[in-house]
Amino acid sequence: MSQGLSSLDHNLSHHTLFFGIKLWIFIVACILAIAVLVLVLLSLYFIYCRHRKPSRVHINSLRPVISKNSGLTRSLDKRLLSRNGAEIELSIETPEKPNELTGLRCGRAVSVRKREKHGYAYALREIEAATNGFADVNVIGSGDFGIVYHGVLFDGTRVAIKKLLYDRCKDDNFIAQVEAIGNVRHKNLVKLLGYCTEGAFRMLVYEYVDNGNLSQWLHGCIRQVSPLTWNMRINVIQAAGKGLAYLHEDIEPKIIHQQIKSSNILLDQQWNPKISDIGIAKVLCPEWSHVATSPMGMSGYIAPEYAYTSVFNEKTDVYSFGILLMEIITGRTPVEGNETEVYLIDWLKCMVANQSFDQVVDPKMPEMPSLKELKRTVLVALRCVDPDVENRPTMGDVIHMLEPRDLLLSDESCASHKTSRCNSLKDNQVFAKQVEGVKGRN
Numbered sequence: 001m002s003q004g005l006s007s008l009d010h011n012l013s014h015h016t017l018f019f020g021i022k023l024w025i026f027i028v029a030c031i032l033a034i035a036v037l038v039l040v041l042l043s044l045y046f047i048y049c050r051h052r053k054p055s056r057v058h059i060n061s062l063r064p065v066i067s068k069n070s071g072l073t074r075s076l077d078k079r080l081l082s083r084n085g086a087e088i089e090l091s092i093e094t095p096e097k098p099n100e101l102t103g104l105r106c107g108r109a110v111s112v113r114k115r116e117k118h119g120y121a122y123a124l125r126e127i128e129a130a131t132n133g134f135a136d137v138n139v140i141g142s143g144d145f146g147i148v149y150h151g152v153l154f155d156g157t158r159v160a161i162k163k164l165l166y167d168r169c170k171d172d173n174f175i176a177q178v179e180a181i182g183n184v185r186h187k188n189l190v191k192l193l194g195y196c197t198e199g200a201f202r203m204l205v206y207e208y209v210d211n212g213n214l215s216q217w218l219h220g221c222i223r224q225v226s227p228l229t230w231n232m233r234i235n236v237i238q239a240a241g242k243g244l245a246y247l248h249e250d251i252e253p254k255i256i257h258q259q260i261k262s263s264n265i266l267l268d269q270q271w272n273p274k275i276s277d278i279g280i281a282k283v284l285c286p287e288w289s290h291v292a293t294s295p296m297g298m299s300g301y302i303a304p305e306y307a308y309t310s311v312f313n314e315k316t317d318v319y320s321f322g323i324l325l326m327e328i329i330t331g332r333t334p335v336e337g338n339e340t341e342v343y344l345i346d347w348l349k350c351m352v353a354n355q356s357f358d359q360v361v362d363p364k365m366p367e368m369p370s371l372k373e374l375k376r377t378v379l380v381a382l383r384c385v386d387p388d389v390e391n392r393p394t395m396g397d398v399i400h401m402l403e404p405r406d407l408l409l410s411d412e413s414c415a416s417h418k419t420s421r422c423n424s425l426k427d428n429q430v431f432a433k434q435v436e437g438v439k440g441r442n
Contacts, residue, residue: 120194122205127151127161127196134163141213143263144297145280150208158208159193162280163201174202181255181279188243190266190276206276211269213276215262218331218362226331226364228271233328233365234377236273238402240265243275244321245395248314255279258312260320261301261334262327281312300334300343305389315389318398322384329377331362345385352378377402 021029130151131138141148146164153159178195185191194205214236217228228236247255258281266274303319306312323334326344336342351360357374369377380401386392393401 120205122194122196122203124196124198124201126153127203127205129154130159131161141263143277144259145277157193158210160190160206160208162204162206164203177279178204180253184247184251184255184278186243186246188239188272188274189246189278190274192278204280209266209268209274209276211267211271213263214265214267214273214328217267218262218327219333221364224364225366226362229366230361230369232271234373234402235271236265236267237325237328237377238399240273240275240324241321241395241399241402243273244317245399247278248317248395254314256312256314257317257320259298260317260324261298262324265324300345303385303389304387314394315392318384318392318395321395321398322381325377325381325384329362329374329381330360331364348378349382352382373404 128134130153131149134149138149138151139147140150140160146162149161149163151159151161174197175195178192182192190209191207192204193207196203196205217226221227244257244260247257255278257275257278259277260275264276266276268274298320301320301323303316306316323345326332326348327334330344330348332344332347334344336344348360351357357371358368360378361368361374380398383391383393383401384398
């Protein structure tokens with residue numbers, strides 16, 4: 001036995017080939033290395049498990065929110081506590097199948113915004129949060145149909161919210177009319193983003209156009225020189241005409257605006273126009289149609305035949321556009337004076353008949369346009385307001401007549417001076433004839 005232990009000690013004391021280390025030291029080092037390796041692997045395993053554990057807890061914690069409407073309501077309530085959106089929490093929502101009571105409106109049973117056919121149905125609480133509870137400081141305008149508020153949604157989108165004054169429409173009729181104009185998309189038309197029919201409220205949510213309306217810049221600007229140059233005004237006329245032509249001729253069913261006036265022409269920061277209140281009269285109920293289609297707030301814009309037909313059509317819109325065109329050129333309102341009313345259309349005809357073109361142009365305009373271009377634009381306006389409805393052009397024709405002739409270059413531009421002079425005289429004769437044809441309002 002003692003010889004065996006002595007032999008083992010002798011063998012362990014032998015020097016190995018690994019740097020001459022004794023055998024027993026080498027064995028101990030290997031055991032320690034294996035132990036360290038095992039500890040490292042165990043540590044990595046526990047770290048991996050700890051990282052996976054929160055993910056499982058997060059998913060489990062979301063299950064009641066997904067499966068219960070009460071969870072959605074609590075989540076939305078937390079979102080509404082922060083109007084600036086800084087504390088909006090991320091939640092996962094599954095769409096509900098709409099039914100007759102909740103599928104077509106944003107009622108109390110639906111506490112989240114739902115994607116509809118042509119826009120969003122907004123919850124009343126979200127709109128109240130966006131407008132600070134319809135605060136007076138958020139009012140940016142008011143008109144025949146309602147009050148307009150500026151608002152900021154949770155995602156930072158700036159919107160204009162029109163709170164309609166007439167709220168007796170049934171939900172299905174209101175939404176059907178809104179969806180009827182939901183496909184309207186044109187760069188010169190204000191885009192409808194959504195609506196709300198919660199409770200007794202009827203509201204429309206539009207994109208926000210941030211440079212006021214044309215009426216403010218024509219009549220409310222206190223500067224001695226208007227920022228609206230002649231070229232800018234022509235651009236407004238042409239672009240607004242294209243937007244109106246789109247409503248009349250490029251969509252089905254066509255839309256008669258009924259409210260073409262300078263306060264309904266909004267301007268962006270690049271002075272590009274957008275027509276607002278598209279189809280607003282159709283949105284209101286049939287029992288309110290006599291209010292919606294009355295010439296309220298449209299003094300001077302309404303075609304004379306409306307007095308005995310009480311009907312709006314494309315030609316009545318064209319007449320209103322002609323008055324708008326005169327307003328842009330002259331800087332005057334359609335009707336001026338209190339005791340003695342002076343109609344813009346009568347004043348302009350008088351100025352044209354007397355060849356007083358220097359008095360026709362807005363005195364605040366920084367420069368005078370060329371006489372040829374001014375005459376052509378005035379002629380288009382006079383044709384739009386022709387008392388004979390059949391003689392009024394369509395909006396498509398108006399756009400063609402407003403196109404700059406200088407851009408329509410052809411070989412005919414090389415014609416002789418004599419021919420050009422004859423054509424000029426002919427144009428003047430047509431102009432004079434047109435003025436004679438529209439004298440008198442009736």
